[in-house]
Amino acid sequence: MKKFFIALVFSIILLFVTTNQEAYSWGFFAHKKINRMAVFTLPEGMIGFYKHHIEYISEHAVDPDKRRYANPDEAPRHYIDMDKYGKYAYDSVPHKWKDAVNKYSEDTLKAYGIVPWYIEKMLSRLTEAFRTENMDLILHYSADLGHYIADSHVPLHTTSNYNGQFTNQKGIHGFWESRIPELKSEGYDYWVGKAKYIDKPIEKAWSTVKASNAALDSVLKFEEKLNAKYSPDKKYSFENRGKTLIKVYSVEYTSEYNKMLNGMVEHRMRAAILTVGSMWYTAWVNAGKPNLDKFDNKEISDSLKQFNKAEEQLKNDTNKEVKGHND
Ligand SMILES: [Zn+2]
Numbered sequence: 358m359k360k361f362f363i364a365l366v367f368s369i370i371l372l373f374v375t376t377n378q379e380a381y382s383w384g385f386f387a388h389k390k391i392n393r394m395a396v397f398t399l400p401e402g403m404i405g406f407y408k409h410h411i412e413y414i415s416e417h418a419v420d421p422d423k424r425r426y427a428n429p430d431e432a433p434r435h436y437i438d439m440d441k442y443g444k445y446a447y448d449s450v451p452h453k454w455k456d457a458v459n460k461y462s463e464d465t466l467k468a469y470g471i472v473p474w475y476i477e478k479m480l481s482r483l484t485e486a487f488r489t490e491n492m493d494l495i496l497h498y499s500a501d502l503g504h505y506i507a508d509s510h511v512p513l514h515t516t517s518n519y520n521g522q523f524t525n526q527k528g529i530h531g532f533w534e535s536r537i538p539e540l541k542s543e544g545y546d547y548w549v550g551k552a553k554y555i556d557k558p559i560e561k562a563w564s565t566v567k568a569s570n571a572a573l574d575s576v577l578k579f580e581e582k583l584n585a586k587y588s589p590d591k592k593y594s595f596e597n598r599g600k601t602l603i604k605v606y607s608v609e610y611t612s613e614y615n616k617m618l619n620g621m622v623e624h625r626m627r628a629a630i631l632t633v634g635s636m637w638y639t640a641w642v643n644a645g646k647p648n649l650d651k652f653d654n655k656e657i658s659d660s661l662k663q664f665n666k667a668e669e670q671l672k673n674d675t676n677k678e679v680k681g682h683n684d
Contacts, residue, residue: 383507383626384535385419390547391629392418392503398552398634403641406649410496413657417500417665418507424668430467435508436682437470438517439570447567452559469517470682472509473562479505480558480640487644492652493661502640503633509562510629515570518577519682526580528606533576536606537615537622545623552634554642565632572621579617583610 383391393415396407407414425431439446451457454474457466466474479502486494513519513530521529538545555561584592587610594607606614615622641647 383511383629384531384538385422387534387538387542387626388418388422388504388507389415390538390542391507391626391633392500394547394549394630395503395552395633395637398549398631399638400552402646403638403649406652407499407637409653410657413496414500414503417497418504420665420668421501421504427668432682433467433470433472434475434505435470435472436514436519437472437509437566438519439515439566440517441469447563447570452563470514472505472514473559473566476502476505476509476562476636477559480636483637483640484643487641487647490647490651492655493658493664495649496657497661497664499637502636506562506565506633506636507629509565510569510625510632512569512573512576512625514682515566516573521577521580524577524581526577526584529576529580532580532606532611532614533622536611537618538626540608540611541615541622542626545626547627547630549627549631549634552631552638555635555639558636558639561632561636565628568628569625572625575618575621580614583614583617 393411396404396411396414399407421431421434425435439450442450451460452473454477457474479498483495483498483502486498508514511534513521513533518524519530521527592607592610593604595602596605597603641649
């Protein structure tokens with residue numbers, strides 16, 4: 358019995374370790390899915406190349422989250438705490454990076470998160486990669502850009518109360534973005550139509566943040582309402598993951614919450630897929646639509662493999678302390 362108890366405590370500790378590591382953005386599943394499905398929004402001239410490398414684009418959708426352990430500058434790129442800027446943040450925060458730096462200072466912006474501006478930065482790097490026809494960098498930045506865009510579609514990535522820690526709802530981050538997709542995504546419709554050219558990418562990034570932030574109230578209020586109706590033994594359950602017993606939001610509780618959200622998670626995921634495809638497309642057009650067919654039979658070069666390996670190593674070697682949107 359004692360042994361079982363020790364095992365149980367250990368497992369629960371493990372659960373929190375795991376949840377913390379994945380609690381930064383869409384669960385790994387959703388990130389990979391978003392990048393993968395974005396490939397199918399692309400037009401002729403692009404889709405062949407992206408399909409050829411679809412495994413890379415999907416697998417590396419989660420690199421920026423892994424990088425957080427190794428790079429202290431990484432964390433703020435995944436979110437923006439709109440509440441820190443007051444009630445009318447969307448209007449009061451300058452949308453252009455330089456104007457925002459002048460108004461608040463770079464340190465302040467970094468302290469509250471920089472996701473919309475970082476999307477713009479990644480887009481220009483991807484554009485440059487297309488312009489110079491550097492296949493490795495096209496793949497690398499496409500995967501990265503997809504990640505940050507996907508994060509900006511998550512309501513809890515637009516608030517300092519990112520894990521419900523100020524409203525007694527700790528765990529809601531992973532609940533919304535990992536547990537719901539895990540249980541419900543099979544029925545999602547991932548066909549979102551064709552990628553569209555984006556005239557003003559920075560404005561698109563900001564309107565995404567605005568829409569995510571507008572949904573935040575429902576994300577928190579609905580869970581609060583539901584929580585009042587459930588006892589903890591009904592709210593949570595235990596599931597086996599490999600050899601580990603972990604505490605999770607119960608299937609019933611997840612289904613109820615998902616019903617109250619009325620398809621919100623699916624909608625945000627679909628919006629993310631279309632925006633990712635559209636941003637890739639925009640970068641390609643702005644670079645003069647380079648012919649990607651010439652890469653058709655080329656595989657990822659050794660240098661990119663080396664780079665990925667080095668990043669992986671760095672992550673493993675580094676202390677797991679992460680600042681920003683972490684407990
Ligand atoms: Zn992230």
